[in-house]
Amino acid sequence: MKIIDKYILKRYLGTFSVMLLMFIPIGIVIDVSEKVNKMIENKIPLKDILIYYGDFTIYFANLLFPIFLFLSVIWFTSKLANNTEIIAILSSGISFNRFLKPYIIGATVVSVFALIMGFFLVPSASKGFNDFRYSNLKGNSQTRETNDIYRQIKNENNVSEYIYVSNYNYLSKTGFNFTFEKSIGNKLQYKVSASRIKYDEKTKSYTLYNYKKRTIGKLNDILESYEKKIQKYNFEPDDLTPVIYAAETMSITEINDFIDKERDRGNSNINTYLVVLYKKYSLPVSAFILTIIAVAVSAMKRRxxxxxxxxxxxxxxFTFIFFDKVFGTIAEKSSFSPLLAVWIPNIVFGILAVYLLRNAKR
Incomplete structure (x- = not known):
């Protein structure tokens, strides 16, 4: 590696690191100012707060990774241009493509780091971040993260099973207004309802309160009723977890296994998980695209x-972030292809990168 490569690569990685070190503390300060009253009111231990802000740092850095990278490349490349260093480099006979080499090496390093974070570190940090917020920083009414969770948990051999809860509390593993239905073909076999359902991690079973079961007979229905009944069902607490929350907290292995399991069940409502999965791969690729755009925009000395x-x-x-969020939401809420939705920002800005790079070479 030549001296000029080491010089640019050092500036690339150094400026990106400094950008993270500058903005993450700002994010922490803003977050502390918003939540300090709740922390004092709930008497949260200092150890838990420090762990929370460790998770917050990883979560925040991953969320704004494209902006940090893009601005850091523009910042130091603009300084090179203003100091006429780029003109000197190109005047020495080095082509613009050769000038880009250390940038591509830097983007590769950042991409590998982002890929590892997305696969292993971010899910764990996201779980800790969200658990802390919902258990310590929000009111009881807000710990039930979503309403009206309706899932198909089985669809094979003409047998279908569905579950429903009106509210679900992820932290206490408790659901409310629970319903379980089993059908063969188009005919309902039985229906179970309970005012509350709670999962026991030790026994891997569910306790149903105000349990009622109605079995459909040929002539008469059979009714069962218990104040409390312990049952085992073929679904996990994650099946009742709000989709976005669960998707963010899964590692690459867990989310792949979950998607395979849901497909086997015949559940087509897995777009949110697919969006999260595909973003783990598309985000590192965006590092190369944004780097090329940033160099093409800032390599020219402007008035x-x-x-x-x-x-x-x-x-x-911010346009890139806007595209990413809009198309991700469209894929989650409609039948639009999650794969296409996730990669559209990279495709559009990849075309822009090629166009700007051709102009920069001239």
């Missing part, structure tokens, strides 16, 4: 200086 480059960079970065 307005670094400020103009940063303004252009901020607009492009």
């Amino acid at each position: 307005g200086g670094m400020g103009v480059n940063l303004a252009i960079g901020i607009i492009i970065a």
Whole structure:
């Protein structure tokens, strides 16, 4: 590796690291200012708070990773351009493509790091981050994260099973207004209802309160009723977990296994999990695209200086985030292909990167 490669690569990784170290503390300060009253009111131990902000750091860095990377590349490349260092490099006979080499190496390092984080570190951090928020920083009414959870848990050999809860509390593993239905073909076999259902991790069973079961007979229905009944069902507490929360907290192995299990059950409502899975792969690729765009935009010395480059960079970065969020939401809420939705921002900005790079070479 030549001296110029080491010089640019050092600036690439160094500026990106400094950008993270600058903005993450700002995010922590803002978060503390918003939640300090709740922390004092709930008498949360300092150890738990420190663990929470460790998880917050990973969660926050992963969330804004594209913006941090893009702005850091624009920042130091603009400084190189303003100091006429880029002109000197290109005047020495080095082509623009050769000039990009250390940037691509830097993007590779950042991409591998982002891939490892997305596969292993971010799910664990997301779980700790969300658990802390819902157990310590939100009111009791808010710990029931979603309403009206309706899932198909089995669809094979003409047998279908469905579950429903009106509310589910992830932390206490408790659901409310529970219903379980089993059908063969189009005919309902029986229906179980309970005002409350609670999962016991030790026995891997569920306790149903105000249990009622109605079995459909040829002439008469059979009714059962108990104040409390312990049952084992073929579904996990994660099946009752709010979809986005659960998807964010799964490692790459867990989310792949979950998707396979849901497909075997015939459940087509797995787009949210697919979006999270595909983003684990698309986010590292965006590092290369955003790096090329940032270099193409900032390698030229402009009359307005670094400020103009940063303004252009901020607009492009937030447009990328906007595309990413909009198409991800569309895929989660409709039949739009999750794979296409996740990769559309990279495709669109990849085309933009090629166009800007061709102009920069001229």
